[in-house]
Amino acid sequence: MKQISSVWLLFTLILLLPLIFQQLQTLWRIPSGKQKTSSTPKPRVLKPKTDRDCPYCKAEAAGGNNPAVVCTEHILPWSLRKGVGGKKKTIRTQGYFCSNPRCYYYLIDDETIHAPVGDGTHGKYERIQDLRCQFCRKKFTVRRHTILYRLKTLSTTVARVLHLLVVGVEISAIEEVFGIREMTLRTWLSRSGLQGEKLHQHFFANLELGHIQLDELWANLKQAEQDLWVWVACEAKHKLIPVLKIGPRTQEMAVPNYCIKTSEVLNFKHLLGQEQ
Numbered sequence: 001m002k003q004i005s006s007v008w009l010l011f012t013l014i015l016l017l018p019l020i021f022q023q024l025q026t027l028w029r030i031p032s033g034k035q036k037t038s039s040t041p042k043p044r045v046l047k048p049k050t051d052r053d054c055p056y057c058k059a060e061a062a063g064g065n066n067p068a069v070v071c072t073e074h075i076l077p078w079s080l081r082k083g084v085g086g087k088k089k090t091i092r093t094q095g096y097f098c099s100n101p102r103c104y105y106y107l108i109d110d111e112t113i114h115a116p117v118g119d120g121t122h123g124k125y126e127r128i129q130d131l132r133c134q135f136c137r138k139k140f141t142v143r144r145h146t147i148l149y150r151l152k153t154l155s156t157t158v159a160r161v162l163h164l165l166v167v168g169v170e171i172s173a174i175e176e177v178f179g180i181r182e183m184t185l186r187t188w189l190s191r192s193g194l195q196g197e198k199l200h201q202h203f204f205a206n207l208e209l210g211h212i213q214l215d216e217l218w219a220n221l222k223q224a225e226q227d228l229w230v231w232v233a234c235e236a237k238h239k240l241i242p243v244l245k246i247g248p249r250t251q252e253m254a255v256p257n258y259c260i261k262t263s264e265v266l267n268f269k270h271l272l273g274q275e276q
Contacts, residue, residue, distance in 0.1 A: 075104075082134065098138060116132065147191050217230040231247060
């Protein structure tokens with residue numbers, strides 16, 4: 001019994017030692033190794049949720065035509081607007097943009113900034129992905145602003161037909177093989193030309209080319225009473241054709257007007273003469 005009582009007494013003392021040490025520290029004011037220092041809380045950094053909260057956008061709006069601080073490159077990512085919650089993206093939206101001109105993220109194709117997410121599919125013969133902008137709630141298809149927009153024909157068939165037209169196959173032969181009307185083929189060809197012009201204006205800008213050569217091509221249309229001249233600007237080394245223009249064969253077309261059009265897309269160093 002004495003051994004048991006001594007064990008319990010020792011156990012009680014061990015439990016009471018922290019309390020005894022704390023009381024002695026307060027009475028004798030023994031400095032401890034770790035003292036809590038009073039620290040002021042750090043100020044919270046508030047991120048702008050809209051352009052009204054951004055100080056640069058406010059200064060630009062207040063300055064009018066001559067603002068003191070310009071914030072034209074400031075675009076607030078959608079991830080900062082929507083908060084932490086919400087479903088994560090399962091479909092990559094890089095390269096696509098909201099087609100609503102009134103939307104804040106209009107023409108922004110960076111998936112780290114814009115707001116479109118996947119919103120199902122449609123199509124009877126081919127699966128076509130649909131997107132929805134989380135900012136303006138507008139739904140659109142990935143084929144918007146492309147050649148395939150609102151076409152029911154398979155995309156592989158359209159691509160094969162356009163490839164044959166590019167290499168020079170007659171429309172009558174394509175009509176006989178694929179069973180597609182000539183009017184439909186010409187519509188696809190004109191739409192591909194408009195799309196190619198958009199791509200040309202987007203990518204062929206501020207080119208650093210060494211030598212530009214001007215040349216003219218003559219064409220005779222079956223239903224035209226006058227000749228047709230096509231003016232071409234060709235890069236002498238890589239054979240790029242950055243500019244094409246149709247017009248009369250005059251000196252004004254060859255030198256002043258044409259050079260102004262060429263300088264809009266090129267930063268050329270030397271301009272060679274016209275080929276005879």
